[in-house]
Amino acid sequence: MNNKEKLRNAGLRPTKQRMIVADILLNGFNRHFTAENLQDEINSSGNSMSIATVYNCLKKFKNCGLIKQVETSKDTAIFDTNTDYHHHFLNEETGELIDIENEEISLHKIPEIPQGYLNNGIEVIIKLKRHN
Amino acid sequence: MNNKEKLRNAGLRPTKQRMIVADILLNGFNRHFTAENLQDEINSSGNSMSIATVYNCLKKFKNCGLIKQVETSKDTAIFDTNTDYHHHFLNEETGELIDIENEEISLHKIPEIPQGYLNNGIEVIIKLKRHN
DNA sequence: AAGTAGTTTAGAACGGTTTTAAAGTAAAAA
DNA sequence: TTTTTACTTTAAAACCGTTCTAAACTACTT
Known part of the structure; x- marks a missing residue:
């Protein structure tokens, strides 16, 4: 299943921004990351995205079960693919x-x-x- | 062992403020709480304390092992007696x-x-x- | 009693996250 | 198609828990 389908199946509109994020996160290799990590990666892939969108997107992905948030008492939220x-x-x-x-x-x-x-x-x- | 001794044993000067906190936290009844919870409780006990002092105190207590911090991904730090x-x-x-x-x-x-x-x-x- | 090292404080600063409100875009309806 | 509608993105401001600053204060030592 491609990323567009994954987003649709999850009930999310496959916008340009969500596709960029999906291409980074949903590629079969698991990782832990913060919102800032992800934004850096988006930037270095030649794209750019408002930090608000990064957070919106992570929240949606999390609510749809595409990613998880890890329980730690760190001051920065850590996500897990x-x-x-x-x-x-x-x-x-x-x-x-x-x-x-x-x-x-x-x-x-x-x-x-x-x-x-x-x-x-x-x-x-x-x-x-x-x-x- | 009284609270003054507990503080001294932990290597902490028993200041007025730390004694107020110790009297609330180290009374044998365990609880979970945030810095704000604690400040409220201090206020309603007729005392008052700067929020900076509350945080300083919790950090010292934690480093001495008098309290613990719980691992949760909540945005507020939760402590445990x-x-x-x-x-x-x-x-x-x-x-x-x-x-x-x-x-x-x-x-x-x-x-x-x-x-x-x-x-x-x-x-x-x-x-x-x-x-x- | 004097000195000193540690502590408290109000307020400013900080940093991660969310909100705002306006502009933009995807999908549905006509 | 075009139009309409609902959803999304954005920069900037706001928010909120926590830490820092630096001056006043206090516990302990000499």
Whole structure:
């Protein structure tokens, strides 16, 4: 399926800007990135885009499930093109994230979900510290 | 051990402001809170404190291990007086956190830690969605 | 009591993100 | 087609949580 179809299937109009973003993000290679990272990449690809559009686009992509946002307490939002159920190593000093495939972790026991709620996904973060 | 001793043991001068914060936070009842929550609570206890001091104080408390900061992608930093190794339920709509005791989760298998790094703690987040 | 190192403060600055409102564009209707 | 309509993009301003600045203050040491 090409990117235009991916956008349409997700219910998004395939505008010029969204196609530029899709071409960068939805190429089969997974990555973690910030809004600023993405804008830089757009610029160095010879295109340009308002930062507001970058954010709008990321929000739409996220709501459609085309990308994910990672849970970290960093001050900048980090996005992930890997939308599969998976986990992360987090280098707390640098903020760097490394994917952990779902199969590499097994949760043996989980607590009862509170009344009135559903389990909407589990994220495991293994914090890393440089070894000296 | 009283709060003055706790601060001294942590290597912090027990200033008037830090004692006010310690009296609120280190009373044996665990809670999650933001800097703003804390300032409100200080105000309604008849005291007052500059927001800069609230942040300074939280940073010092955190660096000394008197409190923790929780990993969430919320735009506001969330702190936790529970410094024991534990996990969280996260209501993504409201940002509300609920503690999960360490014993309530068992991680059966974890991946190999990347070369040059040490495992510096694992955080499990179970995201919740309201059940309709 | 005097000195000094650390702390608090108001207000400014900062940085990531969102809003605004006007111009532009894609899709639907005529 | 052309027109209409709804959606999108944009630069710039606003926003908001957090940090910085530098002057006043305070806890501790001498």
